[in-house]
Amino acid sequence: MVVATVEYAQDRLVSVEDTYSNQLSVTTGLMAVVWVFSIPTFILMILDFNLIALHIYLMKKKMTTFDYICHLQEKREQEEEAVSQLTHI
Numbered sequence: 001m002v003v004a005t006v007e008y009a010q011d012r013l014v015s016v017e018d019t020y021s022n023q024l025s026v027t028t029g030l031m032a033v034v035w036v037f038s039i040p041t042f043i044l045m046i047l048d049f050n051l052i053a054l055h056i057y058l059m060k061k062k063m064t065t066f067d068y069i070c071h072l073q074e075k076r077e078q079e080e081e082a083v084s085q086l087t088h089i
Helices: 002-016 024-061 065-088
Strands: none
Touching: 024 065
């Protein structure tokens, strides 16, 4: 019984080797699809990690996102004011 099963499996393998799914163009096409979807996924994953890191930083500073944005705007305004004072001298 085992010998018959092994022979059947070997016969099926031989018949599968010539099917459409084993052609090089299909394999290449599938790899292209995988890469096309993997690249944006990887980029978005990096952006997600950056966002998570920002929010961990904000939690440690006990700030909200709104507080952080307001702080950045105040900092930019102070820098612009300092530059304008230096240019008027």
